[in-house]
Amino acid sequence: MRWLPDAPHPRCDWLGHLAAFSFGPLASGWVKDRARVVLVSLHGADPADLPRDLLESVLDHLPVPDHLRFPSVYTTWQAADATSATACFWAMQSPWLMLPINPTARRYGPIRGVDARPLEARFLSLSDGRAYVIPRPAPAVSDHICVGSSDDWLVTADATSMLHLLNALTGAQVQLPSVTTLPFIDASSDAEGRVVSYGLRVGNNLVIRLVLSECGQVMSVWFGAGNKQKIA
Amino acid sequence: MAAGKPVVMVTLVSSDGQSFQLLEEAALLSAMVRDTIQIGQGRGPAGIPIRNITGQTLSMVVVYCNKHYTAAAAADGDDAADEEKKVANKKQLREWDEQFINLEQDKLYDILVAANNLGIDGLVDLCCxxxxxxxxxxxxxxxxxxxxxxxxxxxxxxxxxxxxxxxxWSRTT
Structure with a gap:
């Protein structure tokens, strides 16, 4: 859009130009926000009512824990967070170290005799030098072993070597297909059907790939021994 | 700045009628000023009217533009190979920025809205x-x-x- 020399910069176009934007597909909500901001700015500064694109710029500068708290401050901020196109910024922040499960931790889940385990995972943020606790991951990850990570995802293995992906930020967990779906792995089970061991038949040119999108979403799991096959 | 280059000044006029003169090159940090000058306006004695921005806020914006223009011009004149000096200058400018923007939130809000209006990305980013x-x-x-x-x-x-x-998330230490 060409704009007049005495007009405000288009990024912050106020009431005088509402008509020009009203035909835009996204205009209604956007224009309403802008109109509200003008009214607020006429009656006094209120950072709570910053335009959405500026709120998103503020979000970009916040470390992960503060980013997660942001939507619970003010109702309008929930929308800014939900529509933020900057979710990928998390990948650019310095990585967190996952701390070992503390066996003497006092936070235990529902007592199930000797099986009671701490229901929290702890992380050390290098950027602010603090440890953070994730309580209540469900299903509990405390009996899992962390075997790797990529972006937001941790790869964990449970007692039967079933692999799971855990998103440390959202709590999302994805169960990966059993390793026995790979043609070169056989499982031995006991009388009750529980897996007790795995056998590996080593072939030639075997490739396993976990394909992640830019934002760390799991796209697919591939394996191949000559010809590629998608298994998830 | 190349030697012998004519010094061109522009005038920005705030919503309450205060005028601020600054080097055109400094004012060009603003996308709004850049576009205005590109279409051949704003160089006259009347200057460029800046709506919705008061003189108090605009004066701060002008200080920011002058500082960043001066820093960029000095960096251009430096020996390109002197990486250490470049890093030191960058650090110094960042320290200046942080001190400059250490303001009460009402003023900060006004400057953020003004910088957004004027299309000064560096200042928007600093306020955010x-x-x-x-x-x-x-x-x-x-x-x-x-x-x-x-x-x-x-x-x-x-x-x-x-x-x-x-x-x-809760903090433990």
Whole structure:
């Protein structure tokens, strides 16, 4: 859009130009926000009512824990967070170290005799030098072993070597297909059907790939021994 | 700045009628000024009217533009191979920025809206950084107190947040 020399910069176009934007597909909500901001700015500064694109710029500068708290401050901020196109910024922040499960931790889940385990995972943020606790991951990850990570995802293995992906930020967990779906792995089970061991038949040119999108979403799991096959 | 280059000044006029003269090259940090000059306007004695921005706020914006133009011009004149000096200058400018933007939130808000209006990306980013800095490490209620925001969640909405976000982070050390 060409704009007049005495007009405000288009990024912050106020009431005088509402008509020009009203035909835009996204205009209604956007224009309403802008109109509200003008009214607020006429009656006094209120950072709570910053335009959405500026709120998103503020979000970009916040470390992960503060980013997660942001939507619970003010109702309008929930929308800014939900529509933020900057979710990928998390990948650019310095990585967190996952701390070992503390066996003497006092936070235990529902007592199930000797099986009671701490229901929290702890992380050390290098950027602010603090440890953070994730309580209540469900299903509990405390009996899992962390075997790797990529972006937001941790790869964990449970007692039967079933692999799971855990998103440390959202709590999302994805169960990966059993390793026995790979043609070169056989499982031995006991009388009750529980897996007790795995056998590996080593072939030639075997490739396993976990394909992640830019934002760390799991796209697919591939394996191949000559010809590629998608298994998830 | 190349030797012998004519010095061109532009005048920015605030909404309350205050005039600020600055080097055109400094003013070109603003996308709005850049576009105005590109279509052949704004160089006259009347200057460029800046609507919605008061003289008090515009004076701060002018200080920012002058500083960043001077720093960029000095960097151009430096020996390109002297990486250490470049890094030191950059660090010095960042320190100046942080001191410059260490303002009360009302002024910060005005400057952020003005920078956004004028299309000065560096200043928008700096203001957003400062707002983020004011929020870092604080709980939602602490942020509300710090920024003077009223709690506008209904009790139902608050209960919903707690239900939707069981993955709550708490600081241990």
């Amino acid at each position: 950084w400062r707002f983020a800095d004011m929020m870092k490490g604080k709980s939602a209620s602490e942020i509300r107190v710090k920024l003077g925001i009223r709690d506008d969640f209904t009790s139902e909405q608050r209960a919903q947040i707690e239900k939707d976000s069981p993955w709550v």
